[in-house]
Amino acid sequence: MPRPNTNFESKKQELIEIAFELFMKKGYEDTTITDILKAAMISKGAMYHYFDKKEDILDAVINYIIALDEKRYEPILKDTNISAIGKIIKMLKSSDSDVPKEIRVAREQLSKRSISIFDYRSRELSNKRTAEVLAKIIADGVASGELKTAYPKETAQLIISSANNIHENAIENPTPENIKKQVDYFIWVLSTGLGIEQEQIEELKNLVVSQLK
Amino acid sequence: MPRPNTNFESKKQELIEIAFELFMKKGYEDTTITDILKAAMISKGAMYHYFDKKEDILDAVINYIIALDEKRYEPILKDTNISAIGKIIKMLKSSDSDVPKEIRVAREQLSKRSISIFDYRSRELSNKRTAEVLAKIIADGVASGELKTAYPKETAQLIISSANNIHENAIENPTPENIKKQVDYFIWVLSTGLGIEQEQIEELKNLVVSQLK
Structure with missing residues (x-):
């Protein structure tokens, strides 16, 4: 995993916002990891730098909404x-x-x-x-x-x-x-x-x- | 929907126990309605006499476990x-x-x-x-x-x-x-x-x- 830095954080934030949009469109349960990879145009391997599993993306999206x-x-x-x-x-x-x-x-x-x-x-x-x-x-x-x-x-x-x-x-x-x-x-x-x-x-x-x- | 009677209740209980077994094997999220229909050997239409949706089966299974x-x-x-x-x-x-x-x-x-x-x-x-x-x-x-x-x-x-x-x-x-x-x-x-x-x-x-x- 790369050291946390501004670039890492901003990419992660971008992924959170993409996942947020997808969850909004399809609901959490019906959104697959593949949907998120496609929308973000990254590989599964790249995704693992940011999130270990789909549930972690869920938590990140919820925390993003809570912060707003x-x-x-x-x-x-x-x-x-x-x-x-x-x-x-x-x-x-x-x-x-x-x-x-x-x-x-x-x-x-x-x-x-x-x-x-x-x-x-x-x-x-x-x-x-x-x-x-x-x-x-x-x-x-x-x-x-x-x-x-x-x-x-x-x-x-x-x-x-x-x-x-x-x-x-x-x-x-x-x-x-x-x-x-x-x-x-x-x-x-x-x-x-x-x-x-x-x-x-x-x-x-x-x-x-x-x-x- | 048929009137609740002994037969209705016992068939419902049978479905709950079948669903329980399937949830045990595959986990709730990965068990589909079709899996339950196949195991119970009933049609989708027949299933609706007992449960409106998968979440209702989940609640019934949980309440069954709680009662035990x-x-x-x-x-x-x-x-x-x-x-x-x-x-x-x-x-x-x-x-x-x-x-x-x-x-x-x-x-x-x-x-x-x-x-x-x-x-x-x-x-x-x-x-x-x-x-x-x-x-x-x-x-x-x-x-x-x-x-x-x-x-x-x-x-x-x-x-x-x-x-x-x-x-x-x-x-x-x-x-x-x-x-x-x-x-x-x-x-x-x-x-x-x-x-x-x-x-x-x-x-x-x-x-x-x-x-x-």
Whole structure:
């Protein structure tokens, strides 16, 4: 394998974008390595300099989409004038509505099948990355004394898991009582996990209610 | 579609077992619908009486494996002489060591690829089912006054999510300090979620430590 250098990275990026286009057109499962080789006009041997197997290309494409999507978190992370709770609220708000349209289209295109490896892997990597961003916000909030936990990373993971769980529960049983229950539980997880009063996240509560409806 | 009847169910079960064998031999991704039709000696039209698409067969096969595996929870659920905490401990103990060998082999065989739909879907359905069993134990523990939560189902889901998270964190960074941290966090989630003192789950703590090692 050649030493990583600018040329290597830019060629790799080119391959990722070519694979991305192909996955968009045909879906991940129906795109073959041969399709990618043809479109990139390289040999199988050359491809192995960059990726060992098709699954590695999948991960690279997903991480590419996540990185594009993640740009919307940058101003939130950099803003020194908002509290940690304010940042968490902005982050959760952002994840619902601010996803750029081309990324939403890409995600739809990429998961042509009802149960798709793309969907699962994408959700997994995306949850992981979101938890990392949230962990940073929580750690900052702990440092400033606003939040209280000895486990910023683990709390962030649990909040993401809980958000996914309550979202699924709300889809499964979308009655007003159940949605209220899910929100109440999520607020409890958040306030208990972050060592804050539930009243401090009243705004977040309303946000979650509106997102689950 | 014919009315569900004994004959329908037994034919469906036969198809599930045939598909299971094929998935074992070739892996899920490399088994085609045609392979299944040939092995079952039925037409594509006949197959549609039972399954709309290949993914439905995957789910049926996974649920079949889960049901086989789940038999080990039956004596725990039925035992009226153990406390809810005792049952949770038994359940967590069981999930590590008591998986029948044929199921372990099947799981390995079914996920031939490094990122396999079988793995993802299997984990998803299995987590869901484990959370249902755990929710029942928690609800019973609440009814008897041993545990305290208004959200048995949601707490069960959160405990399963947390167990998966700490397991992955421990694999990612298997230093003794990190393993201790993950266990401490899990015990905190459990005691806080179930409204009990950490001392009450000292035995569970040792169990989790040994499982993460």
